[in-house]
Amino acid sequence: GAVVSQHPSWVICKSGTSVKIECRSLDFQATTMFWYRQFPKQSLMLMATSNEGSKATYEQGVEKDKFLINHASLTLSTLTVTSAHPEDSSFYICSALPLGGIDTQYFGPGTRLTVL
């Protein structure tokens, strides 16, 4: 149980284009999902907290107009990287907090974004 999927698992795009990443909780509902970014050999950096039906809360230094987050249902959150540039290339990981859960986050497998 507690499976989280991400799609796509990897994507290559041209500079200036937008890319959408989906995060789904497959066997549970999640009111809260989180989006992280991870650079090689580094820890996970929280980008934003996504709550179903409300606006995401972004961490300091994260551009909300560049990283658009939508949490339209209890099983789906999306992250759109707008006008992507090479410096946006990274490993993006989502996690989900089960409905009624108080602490444990379950992570997706990650999405590798490469911007040319």
Next chain:
Amino acid sequence: GENVEQHPSTLSVQEGDSAVIKCTYSDSASNYFPWYKQELGKGPQLIIDIRSNVGEKKDQRIAVTLNKTAKHFSLHITETQPEDSAVYFCAASKEGGTYKYIFGTGTRLKVLA
């Protein structure tokens, strides 16, 4: 601000030996401490967690200990196997808060056959 320090950054052990990874947190209100294992190119997987009302928890070869007074917690892996090789992250959070994790910097464990 809140911080979690993790040591060592790299750890090499012989197969069958034990491995210990330590984390120290700064926020005394933290009360939930999960450990995640991350293999190359994959997302983190929860391997064990502990809440502040418990001092120790064990699951087969894996155990976690918590010292609230000193604000540190440790991951213990016994009888290590090559498949234990991965990056391990500790985290701290506050139940009933924003549910956000503060992650440690990670430990790259290599189990040598």
